[in-house]
Amino acid sequence: MGGAYIARKLLAALFTLFFVLAFNFFLFRVMPSDPVSINARSERLTRQDIQEQLENFGLLDPLPTQFVRFVGNTFQGDFGLSFVTGTPVTAEIGARVWPTVLLVGLSTLLATVFGVLIGIKGAWKRGSAFDTTSLFGSLVFYSMPEGWLGMILILIFVGWLGWFPAGGYTSGLESGFGNIVDVAKHLFLPCLTLTLGYIGEYAIVMRSSVLEVKNEEFVATARAKGVRDKDVRRHHAVPNALLPTLTLVFYSFGFVLGGAIIVEYVFSWPGLGALTYNAINDLDYPVLQAIFLLSSALVILFNLFADILYGYLDPRVREG
């Protein structure tokens, strides 16, 4: 039973992934212009030069030919060469992946931990000053455009207090432990921005799922059996309430990536978000295709993980 469930989910995930693969190929092919003309004036490229370059990129071949080549290469793990730099796309992405892992990973972690804690406490003491304040705070941060929040943080912490650098990943001047400190300094504001941006949502969801679980039969039963309140919470309510929140964390991964684009832009953070932004501006199809595919694959993977987790922990789902 469980095996069949997982197999079904896996199949669906693979199907979705192939769909993404095909879609992102055609999506970028209908972009209004070509990747060569962008700087044609500054590079003094004549129209013949542009044609020649397009031919070199294989962009003058018929679309089906391009598509077959693209799918074939992708299955061999070959994402091609960046149109802009001429280096392999895997290297381009490899160079940018760690800053984003660091930024998104840490902020997701912090947002989840703090969101869950705030949510539990708020729900358990529903209506208390803490609950009201934290709920309102969560709603406010949830309603904030991340880019703007980042700008305001720059205004406060860089312009006014002067505590942190305004952008970048490192100053490149340090090594060893000094370098870690340097990165942490640069990381603080973008990480804070993303964390604040997501903490609200997680807190709200955690709060309502704790509220829901609180009313469920088994909690009532446990209480009736005279289990102490804190034990009810720790051993019954919280573990059950955690599930929807963690699921949401996994499901919302795609949104976090979106947030990374704007936050990396505001803070000059040299990660995948910034790479995406530049690649769109430069119409660097190979890079865009790879990012699109990888991020979709990640989201699919996380969704799959969430589905399986859900199915494992809540047997009802498997039947449905």
Place this chain on the structure above:
Amino acid sequence: MKATRRAAVLAAVIWLTGGALMTQPVSAQTSDDEPVIYDLGVDSDLSHSLNPWRLCCGPDYEYGELVYDTGLAYSQEDLTAAPKIITEWTPSDDYMSYTMKVRTDATWSDGEPLTVEDVAWTMNFISKYKMPLYIGYFPFNPTFEVVDDETLIWHSEEPTFAPEVPAYFFVLPEHIWGQFDTAGDPPAEGAPQSEVDAYNEALKEGRSAAREFANEDPVGSGPFILDEYRKGEYLHFVANPNYWGGHPSTEDPRAIDEVYIRFFGNLEAMTQALEAGQIDFADGLTPGLFNSLKSNEDVVTHVADAGCWGDIAFNFGGQPGGKATNHPALQDLAVRQAIAHSIDKQEIVDKVFERTAVVGDSFLTPGKNGSWYLDIPPDLEYGYDPAEANRILDDAGYLDTDGDGVREMPDGTDPLDFEFIAINDVDGSVGTGQLMDGYLRDIGIKMTTTTVDSDKATEIWGSGEFDALIWDWCPDPDPDFILSVFATEECGGWSNGCYSNPEYDALYHAQKQEMDRDEREQIIDEAQELVAQDLPEIVLNYWSELQAYRSDTFEGYHPTPNVENGLLMLGYSTTVNYLELRAVSEQAAPGAGDDSSGGLNWWVPALVGVGGIAVAWVLISRRSRNEDDEE
């Protein structure tokens, strides 16, 4: 118990901020052998790669000129030809050939000597493979003949002043780049077509291969050697101790040992970095940021002539492909005159450029083009005068016959509704468009603005599907290239809007063949007057590059050209400043650890991640304990 919780939160905050606060005064103390580091901030990464055949924008040329040497340089004084690797150049009487002397004391950074063969090979490669970007400097299919180990001859098919423009190119090592020169000799006269085709195909392949080479370890002869390129972050250069001129850092402890060119995703971050002393120089500031720096007493702001002009280019139609959608009214000089009269150029400068540009009149710029520039006499200009504009249109028969506020063609048919293309990644283009809309409305002309990116604009420009472009041009110091923008033969090429005027074409060709500097200048003056009169485009303004630098770290900036508003960095030949700048004191420049292998590694995220998990764990366990206490 509440206190412990707070302590845990505090621990998390300290873990993140602590580093920041603890390490504020980083490594300000230096010893004598600590390197002097110069940090330059720019707003974009290299546009392509480290390949010198594909330079474009931003810091590209800065990289090129630090790592490589050009054959000839632009003089710092007035941007005329100056010696570099080529030290002397003498034309023959008929200007069909130039004899050039090449310096013999230069070496490549891999230890090989730089020879006259390298110089001749590079120029031959450009001429033979028609390398984009450089081929314009090598007209009339020149060939290059090595005479002895310090002399070569430039042979041209026609008389030319091209070497004195100067011909701009980077001398590249044949032992590296020769691998792309695989086409062999051209087929003999009268060879079969298949042979010619094969040769052309080989040229194409060589050209592509050379342009696509990643060139990750550039071998050059320039004053600095590239140490590291971190995409999206910085370029790091160290002094070339074997530089032919002798690198100043080998003698003067205050001279620059290392250079960082840092890329900032947005200008805001760059400005903050300058204010915080993290960089020494900031380029490409916006007016708002620039003005905000004026209150900082350690920062000097500098308005430099960018050598570019913003314009409105009209479309005359006839682009190859037959898709042109130009409005017939724009072929009428009266309409173009009226539009020129309707524009308040000063207001555009004030509002769109926040007074950092100056009103323009000719397609050559007063700064970069120096003496070639003609200040158009007032009686040849169409100044701001909406009433006059309305009168011209009335007289020419463009009347608003149907009373909708928009004039129609004299025959009463088409309304004067023009499609303007504004380009959102060109400075001031969209803002100018917004103001233009009002100016044209005042004279009964409707304007529809389409806002696009410059790549789309390039396509529209080529197909001719527009009435006017709000764009810019940055001419070379020599006027030859920018003159081609109005030549009939460039329709489908560099022509702005397929303007065609035999009188202009005659002037354009005459200046190409005139070897006498003064005679040529007169011809070019005439061309400038003609364009100002006939209005194939309207030059709106010359914009400025807004630069700023810290005065408490380095001193000794020389502008190029040597006028008050010359560029300090990121201009033609401004790289000489990297050799001439001196640290204000030995302590001023921030030093670096001797191990430069730091930076971005997998273990940095890993460590921080582990730290984060640890903090989370502490928090959660504290929490649980607190719960127990509470009961």
Place this chain on the structure above:
Amino acid sequence: MGLTPLEAQVGPPEQPEGTPGDPQAPRSARAIVWGRRRHALAYNWSLYRHNTQGMIGLVILSVFIALALLAPLIVDQAEITPADTTGVPLQAPSADYPYWLGTDNFGRPVLWLLIWGARISLTVGLVATVGTMVLGSIVGIAAGYFGGRIDTALNAFTNWFLVIPWLVLAIVLVAILGPSLGIIILVIALTSWAGTARLVRAQTLTVKERLYVERGKALGAGNWHLITRHILPNVFPVIFANTVLTVSLAILSETTLALLGLGDPNSVSWGTIIEEAFNSGALTAGYWWWLIPPGICIVLVTLSFTMCGYALDEILNPKLRER
């Protein structure tokens, strides 16, 4: 308290006269149904009125909507047109109306830009949401109601839209189609309907299982009848609460696109004001009056929509009400 727009919206959609396959519905029965619904509405409104959160949101929203509607009367349009404005550029806030919030780089009063921007931002938010809802409901109901292969196909389609990185897709689509207001609305709708579809599908499945649908089917009612009469009214509360929440997301999406320079360059929205301020160096130059107020407006409006949405959710989803 009079009838608010909210109440009017809560009612189920007008039934088309003479729906085929409905011989069993005499007029009186319909009147009874409507009466019951009206009663439910009144009841819900009384609940809503006692929801502080919801009421605060509603009041703030009303103010912004009023400002947006009255904007042509308040704002001198010439003053917010770059070509015609008479203000001094980059003036700090002063006591003279309309310069309470200073001016931008063209000399346009920021206060008036905000009021005018409310029109654009709210329009984008609301229209995009309607698009999202229509798309999401059609796909969700079709998948849930018809089941089988249609469900499998639509579900795969929905899942696929859920996993592609929405912002990348949105940026690319805007780049392809050009940054005009209509396109931005379309793109936001296209990138955000999938969540609604999933929700609606789940709800449709539940409703479908209910007995009266089975009974309706047994009596030979057509699909259209079942969907419009039975499924839609029961799914609607879920859709509606979700709609109100989606407006917040749509407004935030528009802001994000604008911040990345993909707003409509020819219209003023709160997002484009922030973007222009940011690119003009408002942070370093200290033009706080240009950067901060539009962000506060966005927070207030999205917050209000969210608060209204949660309040509605609590009322329309009775399971939550018991707590």
